[in-house]
Amino acid sequence: MYAVRALVYLAMLPSDAEPARVEAIAHAQHIPPRFLPQIMATLKAAGMVQSRRGTAGGYSLTRSPGSISLAEVIERFEHGVFGPSPQAENPVEVALKTVADRVDTVLRAATIEELASLASAHVPGYTI
Numbered sequence: 001m002y003a004v005r006a007l008v009y010l011a012m013l014p015s016d017a018e019p020a021r022v023e024a025i026a027h028a029q030h031i032p033p034r035f036l037p038q039i040m041a042t043l044k045a046a047g048m049v050q051s052r053r054g055t056a057g058g059y060s061l062t063r064s065p066g067s068i069s070l071a072e073v074i075e076r077f078e079h080g081v082f083g084p085s086p087q088a089e090n091p092v093e094v095a096l097k098t099v100a101d102r103v104d105t106v107l108r109a110a111t112i113e114e115l116a117s118l119a120s121a122h123v124p125g126y127t128i
Helices: 002-012 022-029 036-045 070-077 091-109 112-122
Strands: 049-052 058-061
Touching (some): 002 112, 036 049, 070 091, 070 112
């Protein structure tokens, strides 16, 4: 998901870094540049990023990357991972709901900070 990639990029920047420009995020994370402004606007409306205008402008995180769960990001762009809740009388949908609940638990526990740490630890020489 492009939003997660953008947030991980921002999380991996040094704390004293200038805000990241859309072009830099798009290039580094292989996100089509035409989609990223809308994605960043949604993340800004959610209070996850802030923007600064001007020649030194760009985006930075507004919250600790450890406080942003993958579930929170996904919910901003999708209606949950599996869509609407299943109808209780359908046994297959009830079984899928069990799986969906387990996935939701994992996504709520996983954070942007964890992904940034994994990205930097598992990709030799990966820097932003």
